Amino acid sequence: MEAPGDSSSDTDPRQQAALNFKAFLLKSSTKTNQNLYDHLARVLTKVMDERPPNAVDVFEDISLQVKANQLQDNQSTLRSIPENNAAFALAQEQKALFIRGAGDEQEEGMAETPLPNLVEQSFFFDQAEVGLGREETQRIFLALKQLVDTQHLQRCRFWGKILGREANYIVAEVECRDEEEEQAEETQKDEEEEEARDEDENDLLPKSTYKPPPSVPMEARSSGTNKFSYFVCREPGLPWVRLPDVTPAQIVVARQIRKLFTGHLDAPIITYPPFPGNEANYLRAQIARISAGTQVSPLGFYVFEEEEEEEAEEGARDNFIENPEFEGIPVPDMVESLSTWVHHVQHINKQGRCVWVRISEKTEEELDDEAEGEEREEEPDEPEPEVGPPLLTPLSEDAVVNNTPPWSTRISSNLIPEYAIAYVRSNLWPGAYAYASGKNFENIYIGWGLKYLGEPYTPPMPPTPQQEYPSEPEITEVLDPSVEEEQALKAAPEDQQLSEEENEGQEEEEEEDD
Amino acid sequence: MDSDAGVTLSAEHRAALQSSLIILKRNMNFRRVLFWGKIWVGEDQIRDRKSIYSINCIDWHLLPPATKALIDEVAMAAKGRFMGDPSHKYEHETQEQEEGGQTTKVKVNEEQRLAVTVFTIDNEVAVVPRGAYIKNLQGIAQPNRSFEGLNPSEAAELSNYLHFSESRKPRKKNIMEMANLNPSIDFLDPLSEDIPKGSWIVHFEHGNRVCTIKSLVWQGLTFFNLPMTPWHGYLYMGDGLKNVDLSFML
Numbered sequence: 001m002e003a004p005g006d007s008s009s010d011t012d013p014r015q016q017a018a019l020n021f022k023a024f025l026l027k028s029s030t031k032t033n034q035n036l037y038d039h040l041a042r043v044l045t046k047v048m049d050e051r052p053p054n055a056v057d058v059f060e061d062i063s064l065q066v067k068a069n070q071l072q073d074n075q076s077t078l079r080s081i082p083e084n085n086a087a088f089a090l091a092q093e094q095k096a097l098f099i100r101g102a103g104d105e106q107e108e109g110m111a112e113t114p115l116p117n118l119v120e121q122s123f124f125f126d127q128a129e130v131g132l133g134r135e136e137t138q139r140i141f142l143a144l145k146q147l148v149d150t151q152h153l154q155r156c157r158f159w160g161k162i163l164g165r166e167a168n169y170i171v172a173e174v175e176c177r178d179e180e181e182e183q184a185e186e187t188q189k190d191e192e193e194e195e196a197r198d199e200d201e202n203d204l205l206p207k208s209t210y211k212p213p214p215s216v217p218m219e220a221r222s223s224g225t226n227k228f229s230y231f232v233c234r235e236p237g238l239p240w241v242r243l244p245d246v247t248p249a250q251i252v253v254a255r256q257i258r259k260l261f262t263g264h265l266d267a268p269i270i271t272y273p274p275f276p277g278n279e280a281n282y283l284r285a286q287i288a289r290i291s292a293g294t295q296v297s298p299l300g301f302y303v304f305e306e307e308e309e310e311e312a313e314e315g316a317r318d319n320f321i322e323n324p325e326f327e328g329i330p331v332p333d334m335v336e337s338l339s340t341w342v343h344h345v346q347h348i349n350k351q352g353r354c355v356w357v358r359i360s361e362k363t364e365e366e367l368d369d370e371a372e373g374e375e376r377e378e379e380p381d382e383p384e385p386e387v388g389p390p391l392l393t394p395l396s397e398d399a400v401v402n403n404t405p406p407w408s409t410r411i412s413s414n415l416i417p418e419y420a421i422a423y424v425r426s427n428l429w430p431g432a433y434a435y436a437s438g439k440n441f442e443n444i445y446i447g448w449g450l451k452y453l454g455e456p457y458t459p460p461m462p463p464t465p466q467q468e469y470p471s472e473p474e475i476t477e478v479l480d481p482s483v484e485e486e487q488a489l490k491a492a493p494e495d496q497q498l499s500e501e502e503n504e505g506q507e508e509e510e511e512e513d514d
Numbered sequence: 515m516d517s518d519a520g521v522t523l524s525a526e527h528r529a530a531l532q533s534s535l536i537i538l539k540r541n542m543n544f545r546r547v548l549f550w551g552k553i554w555v556g557e558d559q560i561r562d563r564k565s566i567y568s569i570n571c572i573d574w575h576l577l578p579p580a581t582k583a584l585i586d587e588v589a590m591a592a593k594g595r596f597m598g599d600p601s602h603k604y605e606h607e608t609q610e611q612e613e614g615g616q617t618t619k620v621k622v623n624e625e626q627r628l629a630v631t632v633f634t635i636d637n638e639v640a641v642v643p644r645g646a647y648i649k650n651l652q653g654i655a656q657p658n659r660s661f662e663g664l665n666p667s668e669a670a671e672l673s674n675y676l677h678f679s680e681s682r683k684p685r686k687k688n689i690m691e692m693a694n695l696n697p698s699i700d701f702l703d704p705l706s707e708d709i710p711k712g713s714w715i716v717h718f719e720h721g722n723r724v725c726t727i728k729s730l731v732w733q734g735l736t737f738f739n740l741p742m743t744p745w746h747g748y749l750y751m752g753d754g755l756k757n758v759d760l761s762f763m764l
Contacts, residue, residue: 052659061660165715165730165764260730260763430753448733450763457759 034070042066094237097142114156114174115148121158121442127412128423130433130446132161136236143236144172150240151176151231159230159291160431160445162283167263169232171287171445172240176229216248216351224346224354225251225288232283234263241265243284248352249276254285258457261449272459286449288348294432295345295443296395296424298334301326302344304392320344320391328438334422335411338396341424341434347389395424404454428452584622585630631754639729640678641737643669643746645699647678658699661744669725669741672714676702712764730764733757 025037043066047055055062118141125131132140140158148156155175162169219226225248231240257271261279269275269282277285302320334340346354389397398406404427412420412435421437431447469475481489648658668674679702705714705727715728729735734752739745757763 054659058659065660163728165712258759258762453759457762459762 034067039063039066042070090235090237094139094235097139097146097237114153115145116157116442118144118158120440121444124421124435124437124440124442125433125444127421128410128433128435130423130444132446139236140170143170143233143240147172147174147231147240158444159287160447162261162286162445162449163447164261164263167234169234169261169263169283170236172231173228173291174231175227216353216357218245218247219353219355221245225292225348225352227345228291230284230287232265241280243280243287244277246281246284246288247276250281250285251288251348251352252350254282254289256460258450258453272462283449289451290429290432290445290449291345292343292348292354294426294429294434294445295343296341296434297344297441297443298326298329298436299340299342299394300329301439301441302342302392326439329436331411331420331422331437332417334436335409338398338407338409338424339394341395341407341436342392343389343395344392346391398428404452584626585634628754634756635732635735635750635754637679638677639732639735639748641675641705641727641748642678642702643739644674644676644704646744646746647676647699647702649698649701663743663745664739664741666718666725666741669739670716670718672706672716672727673704675705675727675737676700677705678702710761710764713760730760731757 022037025040026035028035043059043063046062046066052058052062118137122131122134122137131137144156144158147153151174153174153176157173159171159173162171221229226245229245230243232243233240253271253273253275256273257269257275259269259271259282261283265278265280265283267279269277269279275282300323303323304320329340348354349356351357395407400406406426406428408425408427410423410425411417412423421435423433423435426432428451429445429447430452432443432445434443435441643661643664645664646658646661648656664674708714713730715730717726717728718724719726723740725739725741727737729737732750732752733755735748735750737746737748739747
């Protein structure tokens with residue numbers, strides 16, 4: 001340390017040495033144009049400002065950081081363009097959620113809106129240890145409101161979230177009002193056009209007599225598996241897309257495959273057995289299976305509309321209404337036994353439908369053909385009608401898979417049982433939950449969309465190759481004889497024939513003469 | 515952070531955890547106590563590295579260490595979901611192929627199964643960002659005090675995340691790749707070399723503030739880190755069952 005007023009620097013040799021060394025420190029490096037003196041000063045300033053614990057251990061790192069910072073400063077003379085990355089785009093879309101629409105002011109629909117009270121539900125689900133976090137739930141709530149406003153819905157419910165590899169799906173279950181018939185007509189017209197086209201092409205080629213086994217017809221809208229429609233979106237704020245209705249064939253195949261969702265609705269599903277459709281259809285099929293398996297409600301909340309006379313009919317009852325006299329079951333009872341919870345979505349049977357349909361009935365065309373031809377043969381084995389468990393069966397009757405009970409019940413709090421709620425968790429479809437508290441109940445599914453198998457998945461074996469005809473000499477191919485052989489063959493009996501013909505000729509001549 | 519996967523802790527559990535973890539830390543003299551996660555049946559809670567578990571967030575028990583023999587036994591005997599009762603016994607009959615075909619029974623109880631599962635999950639899918647741990651001069655891995663976090667473009671690359679366990683046979687890298695590596699921080703295996711490819715899902719949540727990586731092999735394991743900050747961690751909330759069907763699912 002030099003005394004401030006001391007200008008003459010050559011009195012003390014030690015001070016001279018110090019000055020020389022300082023000059024050395026101030027010498028700029030040839031490579032980076034920095035000098036050690038400034039660098040040390042910066043490092044010490046940084047240590048002084050930040051006061052890291054055990055500074056001597058991390059000293060080298062601090063030094064490296066200071067150097068790195070220096071370099072960055074030099075490069076910031078260029079103005080950086082703000083990046084338009086994916087997060088920015090998403091934020092723009094989601095901003096639209098928070099802006100109130102023009103016609104929203106004081107609508108009369110304040111009393112009865114099909115929008116569910118998601119905030120209340122998420123409060124209960126939070127107690128059941130299921131949830132999506134507050135911000136996301138809020139965004140989903142706003143997105144549902146957007147859906148309700150743009151589409152005319154009778155009922156709307158947040159069904160849940162299905163996770164995927166690249167993006168997730170947020171699913172809303174809705175019951176539409178008038179649009180059903182229009183869309184059904186459209187699809188029929190498309191099918192007719194396709195058939196007409198096919199027939200034109202086939203006029204030229206011989207028609208194959210192979211008739212594929214008749215496919216099980218789809219259930220009509222608002223009945224059975226297609227009782228509800230589903231809308232999905234990737235993130236709340238992005239536009240909602242309606243999922244197509246599910247066909248029984250899709251459900252049957254979906255039961256045999258195990259595939260994760262990618263997050264793109266038009267992704268192909270490449271599996272064995274081949275899935276008839278793309279990811280949107282697969283998603284819809286899984287949603288149908290999950291709904292049929294895990295949508296439950298407290299016993300007594302829903303009751304059947306019709307009276308007892310109609311029990312004799314084959315068709316399963318699928319109409320129920322809310323019971324206005326339902327008073328809620330006390331929570332400890334709901335937790336203790338599974339018979340206080342019932343399914344309120346119809347079970348899907350093996351055919352892939354909720355209501356069994358006999359497909360061995362012939363269509364009109366086939367009847368005509370057969371009437372012309374042979375006698376009508378009766379089907380040797382008529383498949384027996386499948387009857388699934390009727391609606392509103394309690395959970396205690398669910399089948400046990402692999403030693404695991406299909407449902408687990410819990411109470412949300414052991415310490416404050418007065419205000420606790422009861423919830424059940426499905427062990428067959430991990431991620432399906434339902435809670436009940438007094439008159440309030442709700443279902444939700446948050447998961448990957450796959451069933452719990454219990455054992456490792458094995459894909460179905462390909463079918464055995466079809467039997468070939470046994471080789472008999474009648475159908476065994478024989479080489480065509482070559483020209484020499486043919487001539488040799490001809491030559492031998494030709495002589496005989498010639499002689500025969502001569503005889504015949506003589507006979508004929510004799511006859512003609514007569 | 516993993517609330518987007520649908521599982522959260524209820525407020526009551528959170529409060530209980532907070533108080534009990536502090537007491538636990540003092541009692542057991544640990545340097546850092548991190549919440550590891552919970553394995554389903556209901557309320558099994560499990561602890562980090564020292565393997566402590568609890569059923570109700572208040573009382574904690576020590577898990578036995580997982581030795582190789584124990585792992586083999588559990589692999590044979592324990593199938594299906596966890597039961598929730600630590601003394602539940604799993605049995606399995608095996609046939610000895612020696613003289614008379616004696617059947618031996620292998621018994622493990624659920625506590626041992628839990629220990630093995632925790633150990634396996636840690637071994638296979640514990641993740642840390644590259645640069646968070648440094649090997650010092652003695653060869654001991656230590657947290658890197660001056661780790662500032664990955665920037666958003668780095669955070670999207672799987673090769674910037676490393677397995678936090680003993681390095682298995684690392685693939686021989688060619689000269690070009692070795693040039694970018696720094697031996698003091700690259701002593702662990704990166705996630706991008708896992709088989710099958712696609713068993714990790716990278717997502718950005720909350721508008722790029724949080725980056726989560728989910729494992730498909732152990733469904734329910736989520737690793738999160740906040741880019742540009744040194745905050746990171748991983749959490750397991752799930753069945754405790756390994757997903758062996760992954761190859762069919764992709």
